[in-house]
Amino acid sequence: LRKDKRQENFFEPDWMRLISRREHRWFRALNSSQAFAVNLFGPVASDRGLARTVFDQLVPQRATGANDEVWVCLEYTPDDGPAWLGEKNSRQPTQVDVAFEVRHRSVAVGFLLIEVKLSEAFGTCRGFKHQKKTCGDSSPCSDARSVLANPEANCYMVSEEKRRYWKILKSVQPPLTFDLLPPHAACPFSHGLYQLMRNRVLADALVTHGGAEWADFAVCAHPSNDSGSMEVIQEFRDLFGNGGLLSIDPSVLISTVATSDRRLDSWAEYMRERYGV
Secondary structure, eight states, X not given: OOGGGGGGGSSSGGGGGGGTTOOOTTTTSTTOHHHHHHHHHHHHHTXXXXXXXXXXXXXXXXXXXXXXXXXXXXXXXXXXXXXHTTOTTOSSOOOEEXXXXXXXXXXXXXXXXXXXXXXXXXXXXXXXXXXXXXXXXXXXXXXXXXXXXXXXHHOHHHHTTOOOHHHHHHHSXXXXXXXXXXXXXXXXXXXXXXXXXXXXXXXXXXHHTTOOSEEEEEEEEOTTOOSSHHHHHHHHXXXXXXXXXXXXXXXXXXXXXXXXXXXXXXXHHHHHHHXXX
């Protein structure tokens, strides 16, 4: 879409405000995952009562209490997130597509962070690309266990970018291990698992540094995504367990929202016709 028509990428043109000054480079594209996320979660981001109702149905294991509120933010980065993750000097600190924040008496007690994918693949590690270019087959990234044992020496994102991802991964309970990887396996975060790992680390940091009681991470991927999303999700769960990455089905989300508020029937019809879910 042309810049002057960009708001037409959304069911409600006013939803541009939900991503104000945080637009992705290609959000005006009709197949933009950011636009997909805005269209999916725009209703709950605009209505905290609806957000709470939908949240309770999507993740009943985290059901809210009588005095709880649920806030939804798109393109979410907590204020202290860059410091927690060693990203203060990064041009692009970890930013989650959608965040449900559960507040008890105005205090944040829990988070559900959601990565939304329409058609593209998950993001890969810039450090891997750099070390592959400079070191070739002898890149430290080719030995996962060495990276985990000494990231300061073997991970470009630590030695050059001062990221704290590995420190957080090894400090949570249970800590990350590569016991299930085959011998001499390469770092699993070199490719698509990298973006998922950063979101998982941010969720853990919200508990260890941000004072939350819990923080879950989920992926909401279009069922027709053929960019390897489902394979990457399974690989990630092999490392972190099924609880380390939840799944939200876009069609279930649409049905849940529409059932909770019949005024949104036209929105549900729009989503199903436009995205085929």
